[in-house]
Amino acid sequence: MAAYSSPHGIYCPNCGSSIDSDALICPNCKRFTHATELDNLATRARQLVAMGQLQAAREHWVAALNLLPSESSQRRAVEREIRKIDDRLSPSSKKDWTKRLGPLGVALAAIIKYKTVLLVLLTKSKLIISAFAFLAVYWALYGWWFAVGITGSVFLHEMGHYLMARRFGFAAELPMFLPGLGAYVKWQGAGVDPNVRAQISLAGPFFGFLSGLIAYGIFLSNGKPIWLAIAQIAGWINLLNLIPVFIFDGASAMTALGRQARIAVLVVSIAMFFVLQEFLCIFVAIATGFRLYKRDFPANPKQGVAYAFIALVIANGFLSWFALSQARLLFPR
Numbered sequence: 413m414a415a416y417s418s419p420h421g422i423y424c425p426n427c428g429s430s431i432d433s434d435a436l437i438c439p440n441c442k443r444f445t446h447a448t449e450l451d452n453l454a455t456r457a458r459q460l461v462a463m464g465q466l467q468a469a470r471e472h473w474v475a476a477l478n479l480l481p482s483e484s485s486q487r488r489a490v491e492r493e494i495r496k497i498d499d500r501l502s503p504s505s506k507k508d509w510t511k512r513l514g515p516l517g518v519a520l521a522a523i524i525k526y527k528t529v530l531l532v533l534l535t536k537s538k539l540i541i542s543a544f545a546f547l548a549v550y551w552a553l554y555g556w557w558f559a560v561g562i563t564g565s566v567f568l569h570e571m572g573h574y575l576m577a578r579r580f581g582f583a584a585e586l587p588m589f590l591p592g593l594g595a596y597v598k599w600q601g602a603g604v605d606p607n608v609r610a611q612i613s614l615a616g617p618f619f620g621f622l623s624g625l626i627a628y629g630i631f632l633s634n635g636k637p638i639w640l641a642i643a644q645i646a647g648w649i650n651l652l653n654l655i656p657v658f659i660f661d662g663a664s665a666m667t668a669l670g671r672q673a674r675i676a677v678l679v680v681s682i683a684m685f686f687v688l689q690e691f692l693c694i695f696v697a698i699a700t701g702f703r704l705y706k707r708d709f710p711a712n713p714k715q716g717v718a719y720a721f722i723a724l725v726i727a728n729g730f731l732s733w734f735a736l737s738q739a740r741l742l743f744p745r
């Protein structure tokens with residue numbers, strides 16, 4: 413309990429003598445007026461450190477700091493606890509890397525002091541490291557701009573899932589890249605309404621399609637064929653993801669489609685195969701045929717989800733086909 417008040421003023425909770433309302437030490441018994449509160453804060457802060465919740469622990473220590481008189485040894489002890497947490501929050505010792513980097517290091521050290529920046533780096537380091545590993549694979553194979561384009565396109569695809577999952581209130585994690593393979597967003601999808609899952613699944617190919625349009629826009633502005641190639645591959649990757657098998661986006665989206673909608677996807681993808689000569693369309697058709705046969709139809713299919721599925725198959729198929737046709741036309745071998 414903190415110092416308590418009465419109609420006549422504030423009393424020391426330890427000895428009961430009358431004290432100033434802002435007194436941190438009782439002038440009579442010389443004990444801390446907030447002793448109980450301080451004990452509680454310290455206990456909680458240590459628990460939080462043990463649980464690895466350093467930021468929350470730090471806030472508890474800072475709160476304790478405000479209840480301690482400036483010249484007390486307890487205050488210095490709390491300051492030491494805060495420094496320990498700060499060291500753990502920025503694991504690389506500031507001194508040695510600031511020296512190595514010179515003035516740049518000093519600037520970086522100043523930026524790092526803002527805990528929000530630090531937190532961003534800590535919580536997003538998995539994304540950043542995995543994205544660079546992913547990029548490095550394509551850089552080594554096809555060069556810098558191709559690597560940037562493909563990494564950016566895959567990133568946008570995953571952000572589609574992430575943002576849609578967040579929109580529905582799920583605690584989604586930021587994308588993780590699997591170098592040479594792809595990427596994924598982790599979220600708790602078990603037991604979720606198939607229509608909601610389908611929307612989160614389809615948001616990926618939708619954002620992926622937009623990334624292809626952006627690449628095509630860059631091609632229009634600078635005329636470099638690499639961006640046409642990126643637009644083509646973006647469309648292709650997203651069409652691939654719409655095949656309703658394995659863990660592809662198409663598989664969970666198809667779960668929300670009723671019999672008629674699946675027949676529509678089947679017909680559209682067969683027609684697209686004949687128009688575009690794109691083999692992925694045949695795979696979409698075969699896998700959709702299998703899902704028709706499986707009869708895992710939803711209880712209450714929503715038409716909007718079916719339309720979105722079909723629109724995305726068409727959009728990504730045509731994007732890939734269109735970019736490839738234009739590349740053949742403009743840059744014949």
Ligand SMILES: [Zn+2]
Binds near residue numbers: 569570573613617661
């Ligand atoms: Zn996806």
